[in-house]
Amino acid sequence: xxxxxxxxxxxxxxxxxxxxxxxxxxxxxxxxxxxxxxxxxxxxxxxxxxxxxxxxxxxxxxxxxxxxxxxxxxxxxxxxxxxxxxxxxxxxxxxxxxxxxxxxxxxxxxxxxxxxxxxxxxxxxxxxxxxxx
Numbered sequence: 001x002x003x004x005x006x007x008x009x010x011x012x013x014x015x016x017x018x019x020x021x022x023x024x025x026x027x028x029x030x031x032x033x034x035x036x037x038x039x040x041x042x043x044x045x046x047x048x049x050x051x052x053x054x055x056x057x058x059x060x061x062x063x064x065x066x067x068x069x070x071x072x073x074x075x076x077x078x079x080x081x082x083x084x085x086x087x088x089x090x091x092x093x094x095x096x097x098x099x100x101x102x103x104x105x106x107x108x109x110x111x112x113x114x115x116x117x118x119x120x121x122x123x124x125x126x127x128x129x130x131x132x133x
Contacts, residue, residue, distance in 0.1 A: 003067070010059050013048055022048075025064070035064045 003011075014037075017023040023039035037060045049056045079087065100116055 003063075007059070007063060010049060010056075011063065014060070017048055035060075035069075 014023065017039070018025065022044065023037060026036050026038050028034050028036050037057060045051075045053050045056050049059075051059070097116070
């Protein structure tokens with residue numbers, strides 16, 4: 001699941017509010033455990049996030065308890081089967097993709113996917129008889 005521009009804005013605002021101690025994130029044990037957003041709600045949240053208190057809680061739950069935690073569940077599942085030997089490669093690839101997305105955002109003309117696709121295209125045409133994949 002990919003993050004949207006609204007998600008990015010929400011996370012940046014949330015970071016500022018966490019740093020200013022207006023909000024905090026707490027771990028709630030249980031089956032399953034989960035993260036909750038605590039702090040000053042109401043008009044302050046509406047001003048900061050430009051959404052209702054319930055909207056802020058929903059987006060927090062979606063980003064942290066669904067997307068973020070699910071990403072680690074996927075990693076744990078894959079590493080249980082294949083071990084951790086691919087982790088370093090996966091981290092490097094994800095950092096490269098992140099850098100491409102940042103570059104695309106700066107250029108704002110192309111997406112990271114199109115930059116990556118262009119980077120992967122062969123520069124010379126394939127010889128006859130060779131199959132391309």
